[in-house]
Amino acid sequence: MQFMASKQPENSLLGPESDSQRTLYPYVTGTSVVALKYKDGILMAADMGGSYGSTLRYKSVERMKPIGKHSLLGASGEISDFQEILHYLDELILYDNMWDDGNSLGPKEVHNYLTRVMYNRRNKFNPLWNSLVLGGVKNGQKYLGTVSMIGVNFEDNHVATGFGNHLARPILRQEWHENLSFEDGVRLLEKCMRVLLYRDRSAINKLQIAKITEEGSTISQPYSLKTYWEFSAFANPAQGAVGS
Amino acid sequence: MSSIGTGYDLSVTTFSPDGRVFQIEYAAKAVDNSGTVIGIKCKDGIVMGVEKLIASKMMLPGSNRRIHSVHRHSGMAVAGLAADGRQIVARAKSEATNYQSVYGEPIPVKELAERVASYVHLCTLYWWLRPFGCGIILGGYDRDGPQLYMVEPSGISNRYFGAAIGKGKQAAKTEIEKLKLSEMTCREGVIAVAKIIYKVHDEAKDKAFELEMSWVCDESKQQHQKVPDDLFEEAKAAARTALEEMDAD
Numbered sequence: 001m002q003f004m005a006s007k008q009p010e011n012s013l014l015g016p017e018s019d020s021q022r023t024l025y026p027y028v029t030g031t032s033v034v035a036l037k038y039k040d041g042i043l044m045a046a047d048m049g050g051s052y053g054s055t056l057r058y059k060s061v062e063r064m065k066p067i068g069k070h071s072l073l074g075a076s077g078e079i080s081d082f083q084e085i086l087h088y089l090d091e092l093i094l095y096d097n098m099w100d101d102g103n104s105l106g107p108k109e110v111h112n113y114l115t116r117v118m119y120n121r122r123n124k125f126n127p128l129w130n131s132l133v134l135g136g137v138k139n140g141q142k143y144l145g146t147v148s149m150i151g152v153n154f155e156d157n158h159v160a161t162g163f164g165n166h167l168a169r170p171i172l173r174q175e176w177h178e179n180l181s182f183e184d185g186v187r188l189l190e191k192c193m194r195v196l197l198y199r200d201r202s203a204i205n206k207l208q209i210a211k212i213t214e215e216g217s218t219i220s221q222p223y224s225l226k227t228y229w230e231f232s233a234f235a236n237p238a239q240g241a242v243g244s
Numbered sequence: 245m246s247s248i249g250t251g252y253d254l255s256v257t258t259f260s261p262d263g264r265v266f267q268i269e270y271a272a273k274a275v276d277n278s279g280t281v282i283g284i285k286c287k288d289g290i291v292m293g294v295e296k297l298i299a300s301k302m303m304l305p306g307s308n309r310r311i312h313s314v315h316r317h318s319g320m321a322v323a324g325l326a327a328d329g330r331q332i333v334a335r336a337k338s339e340a341t342n343y344q345s346v347y348g349e350p351i352p353v354k355e356l357a358e359r360v361a362s363y364v365h366l367c368t369l370y371w372w373l374r375p376f377g378c379g380i381i382l383g384g385y386d387r388d389g390p391q392l393y394m395v396e397p398s399g400i401s402n403r404y405f406g407a408a409i410g411k412g413k414q415a416a417k418t419e420i421e422k423l424k425l426s427e428m429t430c431r432e433g434v435i436a437v438a439k440i441i442y443k444v445h446d447e448a449k450d451k452a453f454e455l456e457m458s459w460v461c462d463e464s465k466q467q468h469q470k471v472p473d474d475l476f477e478e479a480k481a482a483a484r485t486a487l488e489e490m491d492a493d
Contacts, residue, residue: 087345091341091345094315098314098315100309
């Protein structure tokens with residue numbers, strides 16, 4: 001006689017009940033996150049939209065959060081999975097604090113932890129449906145990395161998730177350089193976010209820019225970018241098209 | 245009040261004819277033989293101090309922590325068998341994180357004290373377990389302000405303004421009663437605690453000791469942490485001078 005507990009995510013012999021614990025497809029999603037290293041640390045930008053399929057359902061979702069003293073986490077993808085990740089990280093940081101030994105987890109350690117979590121969930125066919133950007137500064141060392149929902153992780157001078165990979169990174173590859181000033185960094189990020197706003201249908205014109213330096217992290221108040229819709233190609237997109 | 249309970253003291257599940265459980269009383273003796281631990285509730289927070297008796301000159305100062313953080317907002321100082329104390333702290337940490345997970349807010353200090361007391365009491369109910377040989381002073385800061393609790397090996401827990409356990413508890417309690425705690429800030433409390441520990445330390449019986457102090461107050465942003473180094477040094481210096489003045493009389 002077997003005594004079955006109600007939660008059995010691994011045992012596929014159980015049939016339909018075992019799948020009720022898995023993420024099969026995302027419901028409420030966030031779009032791109034873009035981040036870059038600058039002179040004093042990391043700058044990260046993300047809009048505040050939570051889409052429910054093609055509906056722009058939630059317009060005040062904070063997709064970037066500080067983690068401990070030294071890191072900033074930005075996420076795209078399923079918002080509820082992002083909240084779950086924040087819960088895990090909360091406990092991780094709490095246990096780290098309780099040692100009270102003057103040491104604290106830095107961005108590299110948090111990035112590694114997240115990679116392990118994402119990869120192990122993927123191996124159990126129960127992924128956390130997010131693409132994460134983890135940036136921070138510890139002891140003068142800047143760190144910027146990313147992890148995808150299948151556990152692919154790497155670090156670079158500038159990273160982006162989702163559409164940002166296709167639209168923002170080419171701009172960053174051209175225009176990013178070492179020791180950007182804060183103003184130049186923000187200008188560069190805003191350029192990327194503007195392109196995403198024009199071209200990504202799940203982007204909204206309400207964004208936040210977060211910065212993390214040795215001193216700590218700040219997340220700006222939400223604001224919007226100026227847009228110009230009078231480009232002739234936008235004003236008259238079918239001009240010169242066949243059959244118009 | 246020590247008496248030998250011959251025959252009735254072999255198991256924690258045996259009462260003596262006069263209604264005592266000797267095993268629990270013996271556990272309390274283990275606490276009475278350890279270094280003094282005190283806690284006080286000041287106007288804006290809690291201060292706890294431990295007289296760590298040093299077993300060997302080769303021990304690194306700052307090792308062998310006797311005060312542990314249980315969550316961001318609370319901490320425990322343990323007197324008695326240190327290994328038993330670690331087990332209780334581990335359980336308290338687990339209770340605190342579980343409460344946070346389920347209810348979404350840091351565990352109220354009262355609730356934490358109740359859970360720790362229940363756990364300590366649990367080990368006095370079965371013959372295959374022995375009681376914990378530790379006394380615990382628990383200090384925390386929640387929505388209802390700063391609170392101080394003490395848990396004894398019997399599982400009794402009470403709320404206090406000032407509490408002391410260990411070797412010098414009688415002397416320490418007398419000193420604490422002299423303080424005007426409701427008017428004291430934690431900064432002043434740290435100095436007072438250091439002075440008391442230095443005072444009750446018995447130079448004749450125990451050679452060296454190390455002072456360990458922690459606080460949770462408005463100044464520490466309601467987080468439990470070691471007293472900051474500069475204030476700690478100030479407190480130690482004040483305590484040493486006070487001791488010298490006393491010896492000079």
